[in-house]
Amino acid sequence: MDLSDAVIDHLRHVAALPDLTGTRYELESEIGRGGMGVVYRARDRQLDRPVALKVMDAVLAGEAQLIARLEHPSIVPVYEAGMLPDGRAFYAMKLVSGASLDRFIASGPTLSERLRVIRRVGEALAFAHARGVMHRDLKPQNVMVGEFGEVYVMDWGVEAVAGTPAFRAPEATLDRRSDIYSLGALLRSVLPVPAPPALLAIAAKAMRTDPAARYPDARALLADIERFQDGLAVEAWSEPLWHRVRRFGSRNAVLLWLLAAYAGVKFLLFFFRNI
Amino acid sequence: MDPDTTMGGPHGRFPATQLSLLEAAGSGVFPNEALERVSALYWKPVYRFIRAKFGKSNEDAKDLTQGFFATALERDFFGRFDPAKASFRAYLRMAVERFAANEQASAGRLKRGGSIEFEPVDEQAVATESPEEIFEREWRRQLFALALDDLRGYCVASGKGSQFDIFAAYDLSADGRPSYADLAAKHSIAETAVTNYLAWARRMLRHFVNERLRGVTAGERDLRDEMRWLWT
Numbered sequence: 001m002d003l004s005d006a007v008i009d010h011l012r013h014v015a016a017l018p019d020l021t022g023t024r025y026e027l028e029s030e031i032g033r034g035g036m037g038v039v040y041r042a043r044d045r046q047l048d049r050p051v052a053l054k055v056m057d058a059v060l061a062g063e064a065q066l067i068a069r070l071e072h073p074s075i076v077p078v079y080e081a082g083m084l085p086d087g088r089a090f091y092a093m094k095l096v097s098g099a100s101l102d103r104f105i106a107s108g109p110t111l112s113e114r115l116r117v118i119r120r121v122g123e124a125l126a127f128a129h130a131r132g133v134m135h136r137d138l139k140p141q142n143v144m145v146g147e148f149g150e151v152y153v154m155d156w157g158v159e160a161v162a163g164t165p166a167f168r169a170p171e172a173t174l175d176r177r178s179d180i181y182s183l184g185a186l187l188r189s190v191l192p193v194p195a196p197p198a199l200l201a202i203a204a205k206a207m208r209t210d211p212a213a214r215y216p217d218a219r220a221l222l223a224d225i226e227r228f229q230d231g232l233a234v235e236a237w238s239e240p241l242w243h244r245v246r247r248f249g250s251r252n253a254v255l256l257w258l259l260a261a262y263a264g265v266k267f268l269l270f271f272f273r274n275i
Numbered sequence: 276m277d278p279d280t281t282m283g284g285p286h287g288r289f290p291a292t293q294l295s296l297l298e299a300a301g302s303g304v305f306p307n308e309a310l311e312r313v314s315a316l317y318w319k320p321v322y323r324f325i326r327a328k329f330g331k332s333n334e335d336a337k338d339l340t341q342g343f344f345a346t347a348l349e350r351d352f353f354g355r356f357d358p359a360k361a362s363f364r365a366y367l368r369m370a371v372e373r374f375a376a377n378e379q380a381s382a383g384r385l386k387r388g389g390s391i392e393f394e395p396v397d398e399q400a401v402a403t404e405s406p407e408e409i410f411e412r413e414w415r416r417q418l419f420a421l422a423l424d425d426l427r428g429y430c431v432a433s434g435k436g437s438q439f440d441i442f443a444a445y446d447l448s449a450d451g452r453p454s455y456a457d458l459a460a461k462h463s464i465a466e467t468a469v470t471n472y473l474a475w476a477r478r479m480l481r482h483f484v485n486e487r488l489r490g491v492t493a494g495e496r497d498l499r500d501e502m503r504w505l506w507t
Contacts, residue, residue: 003416003419003420004449005412007446007448007449008416011446011480012415012419012506014473015477015478015506016506017477019474021471021474033507087482
């Protein structure tokens with residue numbers, strides 16, 4: 001059979017489309033690819049609402065059950081999981097409208113807004129880790145920032161996902177510390193230029209080659225970010241003296257101004273008394 | 276350029292659920308059965324790759340391709356495949372490249388340093404595609420050709436000839452697709468039946484493609500990677 005390239009491309013396209021016969025969903029368009037499957041926008045005919053439908057590349061039903069167990073404000077809720085007539089697993093989830101983290105960052109948010117997103121991601125990660133679920137492929141494209149500022153971590157991973165090179169930990173066997181590495185890489189990717197050295201140090205500590213030298217868990221990393229935001233010394237960075245003094249100054253600016261004013265008044269009083 | 280060979284064309288055999296290459300190794304049918312499956316899919320991609328990469332004539336490329344598969348059997352080519360290092364597809368292409376380069380070097384030595392003869396190859400292909408891309412493209416083409424043969428054979432055997440005819444008329448048409456209404460009228464069925472027939476045939480085609488892939492991959496992981504690469 002002589003098949004032209006155009007026919008093969010057509011066959012690849014039509015044979016890859018999910019066959020939704022017998023389901024309550026109607027296919028609308030493709031949203032994106034990654035994390036072992038393709039995500040489509042579909043309509044739930046019964047409830048008349050749009051959903052995001054993820055169809056797995058291979059027969060991997062585990063991912064949906066995995067995510068369905070994770071009920072958290074920053075993890076996309078799964079409505080239903082099932083099997084297509086062709087044997088591929090799918091799951092329907094909330095259709096999040098907003099921008100992926102890389103697009104959100106491109107819109108130029110403040111440092112505090114950037115850190116808020118990272119903290120939400122870290123909280124979702126800590127929650128999932130506590131339930132024995134790893135992400136395995138944390139990257140800006142897997143974090144959605146909704147139009148009201150809500151943050152969703154998507155594409156929770158399964159065994160087969162290898163991760164995205166720039167955000168993937170170097171070790172061959174991934175564990176929870178590998179997600180900490182990716183969280184550090186995510187933090188580094190959202191920082192403005194020039195970035196505060198303390199935040200760069202937090203990202204660097206999370207991204208150490210030796211997993212044992214990283215933060216032990218997501219909460220420890222978040223605690224360091226909080227310390228930075230509170231003007232305290234961070235665990236990841238032994239800061240130079242001048243920096244410590246400057247940080248002390250900015251944390252205690254009011255007190256220092258009062259002291260300076262007091263010293264000024266005392267000086268003037270002393271000066272006027274002696275003329 | 277002389278025309279391409281017709282050797283290594285599609286095989287019409289219906290595939291049962293296939294063992295992966297490594298499962299075949301463990302079952303005792305390895306390596307002959309595995310080689311048969313591999314050569315059914317890879318013969319043409321290897322041949323086209325050799326032609327494009329080494330500028331060989333039709334006959335020389337055929338000889339080299341044949342030589343490669345014969346040597347693969349002799350030299351425990353499959354046994355040395357390590358799925359942890361690369362996909363089987365990548366491993367095979369690199370092996371072909373090494374084999375053809377060695378053969379070319381030997382031929383050169385026999386001629387006492389005589390220059391290698393490069394024949395003009397398909398100019399359009401040279402301009403737009405590397406030999407590696409040609410290999411991948413031919414691999415996809417052959418994979419779909421084999422799966423379509425499987426689908427046709429299955430339809431004939433199970434009395435679903437109309438399904439295949441409708442699928443072929445619509446999805447295999449190279450110039451302009453008929454409307455669902457035209458197909459429905461031609462086969463005296465409802466338009467919804469055309470939709471269902473097409474959905475069924477596409478689903479079966481996907482199944483046969485994946486089965487063919489299973490037969491030439493090293494296990495679930497390799498299969499999943501290849502499926503991902505092919506379908507997305």
